[in-house]
Structures are given as structure tokens and as C-alpha cells.
Amino acid sequence: MPSSVTKTRIILGLILASTLGLFAGVGGYTFYYGQGFSYLSNDPKACVNCHIMREQFDGWQKGPHHAVATCNDCHTPHDLIGKYMTKAENGYYHSKGFTFQDFKEPIMIKPSNAAVLQKNCVSCHVEIVDGINTHPGDPKKMLDCVHCHRDVGHGPIH
Amino acid sequence: MKTTRFSDRRGLALWIYVVVIALAGTATIALMLLFQNIKARKAEATQNAFRVVEVSDKTIDPAVWGKNYPRQYDSYRRTVDIERTKFGGSEAFQHLDDDPVWRHIFAGYAFGTDYREERGHAYMLKDQRETERVTNPKFKQPGACLHCHASTLNAYIDEGLKAGAPAGKENWEAQIQKGFEVVCKMSYSEATKLVEHPVSCIDCHEADTMNLRVNRPGFLNGIRALAKSDQPTPHLPSIERWRKEGRKGEYSPNTEANRQEMRSLVCAQCHVEYYFKGEGKLVTFPWHNGLKVEQIESYYDQVGHKDWKHKESGADVLKAQHPEFELWSQGIHARSGVSCADCHMPYQREGAIKVSNHHVRSPLLNVAQACQTCHRIPEEEIRARVVSIQDRNKALLDRAEEAVVSLISALADAMKRGSTDADLKPARDLQRKAQWRLDFISAENSMGFHAPQESARILAEAIDYARQGQLLVLALKPAAVTASAP
Numbered sequence: 001m002p003s004s005v006t007k008t009r010i011i012l013g014l015i016l017a018s019t020l021g022l023f024a025g026v027g028g029y030t031f032y033y034g035q036g037f038s039y040l041s042n043d044p045k046a047c048v049n050c051h052i053m054r055e056q057f058d059g060w061q062k063g064p065h066h067a068v069a070t071c072n073d074c075h076t077p078h079d080l081i082g083k084y085m086t087k088a089e090n091g092y093y094h095s096k097g098f099t100f101q102d103f104k105e106p107i108m109i110k111p112s113n114a115a116v117l118q119k120n121c122v123s124c125h126v127e128i129v130d131g132i133n134t135h136p137g138d139p140k141k142m143l144d145c146v147h148c149h150r151d152v153g154h155g156p157i158h
Numbered sequence: 159m160k161t162t163r164f165s166d167r168r169g170l171a172l173w174i175y176v177v178v179i180a181l182a183g184t185a186t187i188a189l190m191l192l193f194q195n196i197k198a199r200k201a202e203a204t205q206n207a208f209r210v211v212e213v214s215d216k217t218i219d220p221a222v223w224g225k226n227y228p229r230q231y232d233s234y235r236r237t238v239d240i241e242r243t244k245f246g247g248s249e250a251f252q253h254l255d256d257d258p259v260w261r262h263i264f265a266g267y268a269f270g271t272d273y274r275e276e277r278g279h280a281y282m283l284k285d286q287r288e289t290e291r292v293t294n295p296k297f298k299q300p301g302a303c304l305h306c307h308a309s310t311l312n313a314y315i316d317e318g319l320k321a322g323a324p325a326g327k328e329n330w331e332a333q334i335q336k337g338f339e340v341v342c343k344m345s346y347s348e349a350t351k352l353v354e355h356p357v358s359c360i361d362c363h364e365a366d367t368m369n370l371r372v373n374r375p376g377f378l379n380g381i382r383a384l385a386k387s388d389q390p391t392p393h394l395p396s397i398e399r400w401r402k403e404g405r406k407g408e409y410s411p412n413t414e415a416n417r418q419e420m421r422s423l424v425c426a427q428c429h430v431e432y433y434f435k436g437e438g439k440l441v442t443f444p445w446h447n448g449l450k451v452e453q454i455e456s457y458y459d460q461v462g463h464k465d466w467k468h469k470e471s472g473a474d475v476l477k478a479q480h481p482e483f484e485l486w487s488q489g490i491h492a493r494s495g496v497s498c499a500d501c502h503m504p505y506q507r508e509g510a511i512k513v514s515n516h517h518v519r520s521p522l523l524n525v526a527q528a529c530q531t532c533h534r535i536p537e538e539e540i541r542a543r544v545v546s547i548q549d550r551n552k553a554l555l556d557r558a559e560e561a562v563v564s565l566i567s568a569l570a571d572a573m574k575r576g577s578t579d580a581d582l583k584p585a586r587d588l589q590r591k592a593q594w595r596l597d598f599i600s601a602e603n604s605m606g607f608h609a610p611q612e613s614a615r616i617l618a619e620a621i622d623y624a625r626q627g628q629l630l631v632l633a634l635k636p637a638a639v640t641a642s643a644p
Contacts (some may be wrong), residue, residue, distance in 0.1 A: 008172065009171070009172070009175070012172065012175040012176070012179070013175070015175075015179055016175055016178055016179050016182070019179050019182040019183050019186065020182050021184055022182075022186050023182050023186040023189065026189045026190055026193065027189050028184055030189055030192055030193040030196065033193065033196060033197075034192075034193075034196045038177070046170075050199065050510070051199070051202075051203045051510040052510075053506075054512075099192065101509065104526070105506070105507060105526060106526065106527065106530050106531045108530075108534060122436055140620050149237070
């Protein structure tokens with residue numbers, strides 16, 4: 001006959017198992033419901049899951065780069081580790097901002113992300129811009145293509 | 159000893175169980191909250207408006223519409239807020255005390271007795287009923303004034319039907335125009351009983367679709383007169399298209415203008431220059447020759463209109479109203495396709511929903527949403543640029559005021575010395591021109607910002623005409639007029 005202590009351990013074990021099971025279940029379903037896997041993909045539709053990027057997405061569909069570049073081509077580094085690090089960092093800030101609604105409007109690109117963007121402009125257009133591409137990667141000093149060519153990505157305005 | 163240690167370990171293990179269960183439980187609850195948050199955002203994104211009450215073209219009370227569109231209604235109600243900007247805002251300060259030269263400039267006119275700054279939309283009807291320009295019986299204001307100070311659409315339709323306009327939805331405009339004629343010539347005290355709300359949902363929106371719609375008869379007649387002219391309107395492409403397609407029938411903004419144009423045209427129903435035409439006191443927008451200051455002036459000259467005879471100088475002068483639409487039309491924002499609502503009613507986000515802010519106010523009170531959507535520079539920089547434009551405009555405006563007042567004094571002195579009307583006519587005509595230009599920029603509610611270069615041009619002309627007039631007066635009797643020279 002098991003002692004009372006063993007009994008308690010069994011009961012606690014069951015509670016723990018069911019709590020963890022609930023956590024996994026709710027977590028899994030929330031991840032599925034929030035289209036969690038889409039964020040690992042390259043599909044621009046993932047970027048409008050949260051509706052904030054709707055104008056940027058609409059603008060991109062009509063913008064000049066629509067045929068040659070998706071969101072990730074310009075906004076994430078082209079190497080695998082850098083890409084998912086950037087996705088993780090921005091994903092964290094985006095989810096936090098959208099959940100708690102504590103971000104500033106209108107949204108503007110951060111300097112570190114602007115540097116990623118600039119590198120990506122150059123990676124395709126290097127043959128033309130090589131001679132004028134100053135301070136690549138330095139967000140404070142670099143020549144910023146989109147300062148003038150602002151509508152190439154998202155069309156006019158955004 | 160052994161037993162004790164064994165039971166200690168077991169005690170520790172139990173605590174770990176409890177802590178891990180608590181952590182997992184808390185994390186699960188947090189996850190559930192997150193799930194609920196995502197669900198709410200997804201629901202918001204469907205942008206459903208729940209029509210809990212029926213609204214129709216007959217529903218004047220905005221509170222009823224507010225039940226269906228609570229977000230828009232919330233911000234609409236905030237037009238009661240009173241806030242100053244450097245040069246304007248929505249506090250009813252008395253311009254005549256703020257800058258007493260305007261008592262001279264408006265001598266003999268209702269504005270010389272009460273000229274307060276406009277407050278927000280919510281106060282438009284109350285403030286009109288209370289201003290001395292209306293309450294003082296000597297000014298005898300007509301029902302025409304209500305065109306822009308109340309939600310008049312249904313009053314016009316009801317009066318139009320009573321006066322024999324054909325019934326039925328297809329005769330909507332005929333009813334409005336007929337009622338407009340009836341109400342304009344009533345006395346103000348009689349006409350104001352027909353209305354009870356300041357500008358309301360119905361004045362810009364069609365009830366079934368919420369589409370933007372213009373309905374003010376003065377505006378409809380004015381924009382058609384503009385369309386019939388040959389003046390270029392690059393900021394209103396639908397007018398240019400109507401002309402190109404052979405000017406068939408009448409230009410109709412409700413069917414031909416695109417949504418972006420409508421986001422300005424609904425405002426242009428009232429934020430414009432106008433006068434009361436003839437005995438019928440019909441509110442008329444003087445756009446027949448174009449929207450520029452001298453084009454409006456040329457129309458007034460053609461029809462022989464004057465607002466009043468200046469009490470000190472005897473000149474037949476004009477009063478500019480609030481030509482925001484006209485000045486904006488000359489500026490870079492209009493030319494770039496930016497509408498009134500883009501800056502004065504910018505989109506704001508509530509959760510996953512974008513709502514246009516119905517708290518219509520100065521963009522300077524909301525720089526981030528009004529300006530930064532296009533101008534990606536710091537707020538302080540934007541504000542500094544606007545203020546530098548407005549400061550320069552104010553400096554020119556002050557000089558133009560001085561110049562016009564100098565001319566008025568010169569004319570008044572010459573009258574005292576016995577100069578004849580024939581002698582003074584050329585200088586009085588120049589006062590009319592100078593004062594019209596000065597008032598056009600002074601009465602306009604952007605301190606020059608809606609079109610800075612145009613505004614500077616107009617004020618430069620005002621100064622020039624005023625000083626030319628002074629020279630003419632000086633030439634009349636050179637020895638006697640030195641006292642009035644600046």
C-alpha cells in the first residue's frame with residue numbers, strides 16, 4: 001500500500017503532466033491560429049498577417065520592384081543565419097508592438113534595418129553603384145539609396 | 159538521521175512540483191491571453207460596421223449615426239476641444255482686441271464690431287447664433303448664413319418640397335436648390351429655427367453606402383461655374399476630364415470626382431470665399447473666372463459687387479471670407495494630390511483598424527499622423543519648417559496691414575480737406591484692391607501655409623496697391639497730406 005507521500009507525488013505528477021499538456025496544446029493551437037509557420041517562409045503575405053503592413057504590401061504590389069524582389073529580399077540579409085536572426089529580432093518587436101499597441105505611428109524603419117536594406121540594394125545593383133557606394137553597412141554614414149529612390153519598393157508615399 | 163534526510167529530499171521534490179505547475183499554469187494563462195488578443199485583432203481586421211440602428215438621408219442627429227460608427231463618432235465629438243496654435247487654433251479670441259488695426263480696416267462693417275476666431279466644428283451653430291454680427295438687429299442677417307453653419311440638407315429639402323419642387327429621389331438636387339432659395343432670403347432668426355445641429359454626418363456622407371457626397375447648393379453651383387471656365391485645375395482631374403470629354407451637361411462632382419478629390423470637395427462646401435447675391439441673398443461662390451485672388455476680384459468687378467462702403471475712406475470694399483480651398487488650390491500639397499482630409503483628418507490606427515480621425519483640427523496639433531506619413535523627418539523639424547513659413551507670412555501680413563491702414567488714413571484726411579469723390583476714385587479703387595488681397599490672406603485659416611509663395615505674392619500686391627493709392631492721394635494736394643504719410 002503506497003504511503004501518503006507517494007500518493008501526493010502521484011497526484012502532483014498528474015497535475016503537472018496535464019498542465020504541461022494544456023500548455024503545449026494551447027501553445028500549439030495559438031501558434032497555428034497565429035499562422036506561426038508563415039513567418040518562417042518567404043511569402044510576402046505573411047507580412048500582412050497583422051494588418052499593420054497593409055499599405056506597404058499594397059504599395060509593393062504596384063511598385064517597380066514587385067516583379068523582382070519580395071519583402072525578405074530587401075528587408076532581411078541574404079545569408080541564412082543573418083536572415084533568421086533579423087526575422088527573430090523584428091518578429092519580437094513587431095509582436096510586442098502589435099500585441100500591446102505601444103508603437104509610434106507612423107511606423108518608420110530602424111537604423112539597423114535601414115543598413116540591411118541598403119546592403120540589399122547594393123547586392124543587386126553593385127555594378128552600377130560601386131563607384132558611389134560610400135560607408136556601406138554604417139547606418140550613420142552610409143549613402144542611402146532609398147533616400148531618393150523612395151518609391152521603388154512600396155510605390156509612391158510609403 | 160537517514161529517515162530525516164530522505165523525507166527532506168522528498169519535501170524538496172514536492173516544492174519543485176508545485177513551482178513547475180505554477181509556472182506552467184501562468185504560462186498557459188498568458189498564452190490564452192495572447193490567443194484572445196490575436197483573435198480580437200483578426201476580428202477587427204474584418205472592419206465590420208455593425209448597423210445597430212437604421213440611418214437614412216433623413217437622419218440628421220449624429221448621435222444616431224454614432225451608434226453604427228462609434229469610432230468615427232468618438233473623434234467627431236472631440237471638435238469641442240479648445241486648443242491654440244501659434245497663429246490660430248480653436249479658441250474664440252477677439253481679433254479686434256488682438257490686433258486693433260482691424261477696427262479701422264472693417265470700419266462700418268459688421269466685422270468691425272465682433273471678429274472672433276472660429277472654434278471647432280461643434281460650435282459653429284452656437285457661435286453664429288451668439289455673435290454680435292448676427293444678434294445686433296442693425297445688421298439684418300439673412301438665412302443664407304446657415305448654408306455653412308448648420309446641417310441644412312434636410313431643411314433645404316423640406317422647404318423645397320413645400321415650395322413646389324418635384325418629389326422623388328431623382329429630383330433630389332432640384333429640391334435642395336429650391337429650398338436653398340427659400341431659406342437664403344428668410345431672416346436669420348426665422349431660418350435658424352429650421353435647423354438644430356452643426357455640421358453632421360449627413361453633410362459629407364451618403365447614408366446607405368457612407369460614400370462621400372457633396373450637397374451644398376452654393377458649392378454645386380460654384381464648382382460648375384469653375385468647370386465651365388478655362389482655368390486649369392490640375393489638382394481636380396475630374397474637372398479637366400469633363401472639359402476634355404466635351405463639357406456635356408453640367409459637371410457633377412458626386413458622379414465624376416474620385417474619392418481623393420471628394421476628400422477635399424466635401425470641405426470646399428464651406429471653407430471658401432462667397433458672397434450673397436442680389437435681393438435673394440443667394441450664397442454664391444465667385445469662381446466663374448477661376449480660383450485665384452485676382453480672378454475672384456475680376457468676377458466681383460464684373461457683377462459690380464461690394465460688401466460695404468468703408469466708413470472712414472468711402473471706398474467700396476470687399477470682405478474676404480475664409481478662402482482655404484482657393485488658397486490650397488494654388489499650393490504644392492494640392493498639386494501633389496494631397497487632400498484636406500489627409501492632413502486635417504489623418505488615418506489613425508485603433509488595433510487592426512484604420513479610422514480617419516473625425517476630430518478635424520490643425521495638423522500642427524497632430525504632426526506625427528498628419529505630416530510624417532509622407533515627410534519622414536523628425537516632428538520638431540516639421541514643426542520648425544511650418545512655423546518659419548508662417549512667421550514669414552505674418553511679417554508680410556503686418557506690413558500689408560500697415561500699408562492698407564495708411565491708405566485709409568490718407569483717404570480719410572483728404573475727405574476732411576474736401577477732396578471730391580471724383581478726385582478720390584482712383585485711390586479708393588486701389589484701397590479696394592489692396593484690402594481685398596490683405597483680407598484674403600488674413601481671413602484664410604493657414605497663415606499662408608496652404609500656398610506660401612502665392613500668399614507672399616498676394617501680400618506683396620496688397621502692399622504695392624496700398625502704397626500706390628497713397629501716392630495718388632499725396633499727388634492731390636501735396637502740401638497738406640504729410641501728416642498721414644507713414
